[in-house]
Amino acid sequence: MRATESLELVGVGLANVAWVTTRTGIELLRFGRSSWWWRLRWALLRTWVGQTPIGVVRREGPASGLSEEDLVYGETLPGTAFDLLEALEVEPRDIVVDLGCGRGVFPLVAGLAFQARAVGLEVLEGFVTRGRRAARLLGLEGVDFQQGDFRKAPLPQGTVYFLAGTCLEPSSWAAVTRNLADATPPKARAASLSQSLPSAEWEDLGCREMAFSWGKATVFLHRRRPSPRRARSASQAHARSKGSTDPSA
Numbered sequence: 149m150r151a152t153e154s155l156e157l158v159g160v161g162l163a164n165v166a167w168v169t170t171r172t173g174i175e176l177l178r179f180g181r182s183s184w185w186w187r188l189r190w191a192l193l194r195t196w197v198g199q200t201p202i203g204v205v206r207r208e209g210p211a212s213g214l215s216e217e218d219l220v221y222g223e224t225l226p227g228t229a230f231d232l233l234e235a236l237e238v239e240p241r242d243i244v245v246d247l248g249c250g251r252g253v254f255p256l257v258a259g260l261a262f263q264a265r266a267v268g269l270e271v272l273e274g275f276v277t278r279g280r281r282a283a284r285l286l287g288l289e290g291v292d293f294q295q296g297d298f299r300k301a302p303l304p305q306g307t308v309y310f311l312a313g314t315c316l317e318p319s320s321w322a323a324v325t326r327n328l329a330d331a332t333p334p335k336a337r338a339a340s341l342s343q344s345l346p347s348a349e350w351e352d353l354g355c356r357e358m359a360f361s362w363g364k365a366t367v368f369l370h371r372r373r374p375s376p377r378r379a380r381s382a383s384q385a386h387a388r389s390k391g392s393t394d395p396s397a
């Protein structure tokens with residue numbers, strides 16, 4: 149690597165440290181009185197002492213068979229996870245699923261701050277074992293971490309989904325969105341990062357700019373439309389109950 153490239157990398161690294169430190173300061177002002185925020189930071193510190201997410205990706209990524217694009221690591225900041233879960237109107241009866249959960253900030257905040265059940269699905273084992281350890285430390289019995297590939301069906305059952313698919317390869321994006329459409333019940337909510345989910349299956353609830361570990365990104369909010377098959381059988385049942393002679397019914 150040339151000296152200029154190394155210098156550029158150091159510059160990017162320093163800029164990122166400055167960004168994350170600033171955002172942590174902003175979160176401290178917002179959530180400094182909330183115990184969930186401190187407990188989450190403590191659990192992440194304990195489970196990740198001496199380790200980094202990039203280290204897990206470097207060690208385990210090559211054997212996973214996934215492309216470099218699919219394994220680009222970035223994280224949802226705790227305050228952003230909180231704002232997103234609030235925007236998705238998460239309640240204790242919800243089951244929140246993070247597809248590709250990394251360190252599990254999103255499911256852990258769902259359990260800690262919203263008392264929801266949650267599942268973090270992740271392909272790399274190092275994230276799954278540490279996620280489980282963090283949930284155990286926090287006493288979150290309803291938060292689970294599962295090792296699996298979101299390109300392969302079936303996905304965990306949930307009522308609220310999060311997909312941080314910013315860097316995903318087009319074929320991985322196509323596979324996970326197809327699986328998501330198959331897994332979700334009508335009215336399920338979903339947030340997807342940087343790309344909107346297919347409009348045939350998902351109603352658009354708007355988008356917003358939010359802060360992530362690498363900078364700002366657009367999050368698209370959605371509600372699941374009834375699938376055409378389900379909608380058709382519902383309207384047929386309705387027509388039958390009214391004695392309709394409509395041939396399409």
Ligand SMILES: C[S@@+](CC[C@H](N)C(=O)[O-])C[C@H]1O[C@@H](n2cnc3c(N)ncnc32)[C@H](O)[C@@H]1O
Nearest residue numbers: 218222223224248249250270271297298299312
């Ligand atoms: C950009 S990170 C996002 C982490 C987390 N969702 C967050 O927002 O904090 C994407 C994560 O998805 C995982 N991943 C990538 N491809 C996957 C796949 N096919 N199945 C399951 N996890 C995958 C990566 O290992 C990585 O931890």
